[in-house]
Amino acid sequence: MTERDVVIIGAGPAGLACATKLKEIGINDVLLIERERKLGGILNQCIHDGFGLHNFKETLTGPEYIERYLEKLYKLDVEILSDTMVVNLFPDKSMILSGPWGREKIRAKAVVLAMGCRERTAGAIWLAGTRPAGIYTAGVAQRLMNIDNYMVGNEVVILGSGDVGLIMARRLVLEGARVLMVLEKLPYSSGLPRNIVQCLEDYDIPLYLKTTVKKVYGKRRIEGVEYVRLDDEGKPIPGSEKFVKCDTLLLSVGLIPENELSREAGVALHPVTGGPIVNDTYQTNIEGIFAAGNVLHVHDLADMASMEGELVAEFAKKYLEGNLPKVDSWIDVKAGAGVRYVLPHKVSRKIDVNFLFRVSEPSRNRYIIVRDGNRIIKRRRVINLHPAVMENIRVKADEMKDASSLEVMVE
């Protein structure tokens, strides 16, 4: 069994950034594994622009953004194993690889999980009615259209207002399909505000909030859906049902970090994010296993996933060199009022931390507060908060060194 210093699983924005950074800072034995032939992860199918605003200060398409990283990667001569799936990962950081070249077991001193996420499906949302053809998750439709050159339908209803669905609404209109409506069960969209404007409003596609699909019709191909308004408790309002004819239903109802391998290795997962529980070095409960990108929590911006990958590279290097801070007691970071989750979940108080978090509902003119019991460590005013947008607040090691508990909240 071969031994490697660092193995990165997944070559999306997070994995690519992590691999290049590791090389740049002097770790030579890095292996980047990707199950697809092409590196770049989900961005290969994102042919719209809007990537790179943070990292390159310009707006790029997904493939262009990836190209920037690939150039660096090739220059640095990072070892890449594409067309290779990691099929098992064990707690001792050994793993089984499988690909057209064969199958092999290898072991790593440090593993970076960068497997991205997958979409929630019709079954996961208990979609009622028949099971005809023509029901796609938005990401699958995106891939079939943008990479495989297939048109998925003509008259489309989109259930859920996640970003992928919004982007697909525009894409379908541009390709000549009719997008009849987007239905969202929440009182606000779950996609980025900019996507609501650029993908729906600009194309006069109606967004019905507090509305969901009650029933799917059609035995062979979908023939229509019945949709219904929801009350404040999220229960269908009797009598508000309407039928709309369509031949395609796209689901954009949430992404789930892809942690089957992590779980197999014994990595503890967080009930809210669906990703690993990590400390301030992005290390999971298994020593030497780190996580970055959508596998850790779902990001709205690829730039942030890349930045997380770079950050993890620094920690992985320190880990290999035995230079991570010695910690006797971690403190948990709590998601307080108005906050759905905060990352990292545990801090040592020995290093500076940029806390990432998501709020529970949209609001304006608030304060983000980090506190230790009643003691406020940090406070910052914000104009706009939206659950679709990841927020952050930085806290220096000094500022929290005496803290006995930590909570991030909105007031």
Added chain:
Amino acid sequence: MAPGGENVFDIGIVGGGVIGSAIAYELSRYNLKIAVFEKEPDVCFGTSGRNSGVLHAGFYYQPGSLKARLCVEGNKIMREWIRLLKVPFKATGKVLVAFDEEEVEELHKLKERGEANGVEGLEIIRENENVEKICPGVKGAIACMYSPATAIFSPYLLTIALAETAHYNGVKYFLNCEIRKVEKENGIFKLKDENGNKYECKWLINATGVHSADFSKMVGINDYRIYPCRGEYLLLDKILAPLLKMPIYPVPAKKVGGHLGVHLTPTPEGPILVGPSAEYIEDPEDYESTPEVMNKLYEEGYKLWPYFKRSDVIRTFSGIRAKPVPPGDTRFFDFVIKEEESIPRFINLIGIESPGLTAAPAIAKMVRGIIEKKEKLTPKENFEPRYLRGERFEELSEEEREKKAGEDPDWGEIICRCEKITRREIIEAIENPLGAKTLASIKFRTRAMMGRCQGGYCLPKIIEILEKEYGYKPEDFQLHKEGSWLFSGRMREND
């Protein structure tokens, strides 16, 4: 006997579900020219692909009935068939749990009945700890009956293996072939399908499941009626598999004729079934999932086994029972399996509801017996009882996997990430001997698209294989039935 002509057969079996295919497999041992007519593009799209997959022991049914006898017999023969046909199977046993004294009494009755039917090993366990010992996770039950003869297996893979093995042994399968008209002339049945194609057969077997009463009418027998009764299911993520050792059933309810109640059933591949419900419906092919029933399944399932959350559901589906009794009628009705007196050599199978799957091998042998009374059956010399198709990669040892993947790139490439299905397995499924070509046919044969991501990862990959290696055009892709198209065309002209 073997009359000449391409579409002339000794035996015509209408319906390629588990019953039709079991009969085809059993009869393919003999020198007979056999055809199976199936209206769907594949053999397991009816009830046989939509049930609990339980190999029943036989304690529910009236002693002396066909249901009882064929279930107990079928349970034994099925074990042998499953071995020969490499069908995923687990000898789990099963428990029925009682929550009050009345139900305990019912358990004793079932045990007696089971013993009268020849079911072995039934045991009533009273103390709560022992209930938990046998079946960890059952909460609040005061007693249970343990049935070691009950088991689980894959009903759709059984049906496919029967059909493909029958095909290998010379049975001709006509898929997408709905028989619309039957006439009898000079003692020969003349069949016509929806496209006007004609077939002839000497024996005609009605194995059309929920359509059996209608088909019977078509042949000239008006004595039967089928009342379709839908059973809905929730399918739970296989992450829960280690927690459920065996099927857990309640004591059967009296309401809907013979309904066994909402139960939890593991499948050999891991996902857990919750269900089925029981509701009479009009349309015998209305496989809907309804919010009311989904919620009821959740509640009733949770009561028996409080280990799953709503978010563990990966899929919902339903199957339809061919009930011979109308709503409200709680009388016991037996299977009808007989040669109709008024129409010699027409064998009718009516009301083959549960335990039809378990009983299938015994039913097939019974049908053979009926034919044997009038025909001399001579065994085929080169009959191949085993399923000749490939291996399931995930079931091999890691050494074997490494070896295979090293020899053939198609064994190394994983197409379905959730169930870890290789390209080789997908290709074998596409090249199935029956020529079934829909995505559902690939799904049933391989389990690709059946895992927790429901094809999110592998669907585009399978589509690519079909396009690049089999020359599929956009319009060739069908999910299941004719008309279940996937694509409306290309996005742009190919260069």
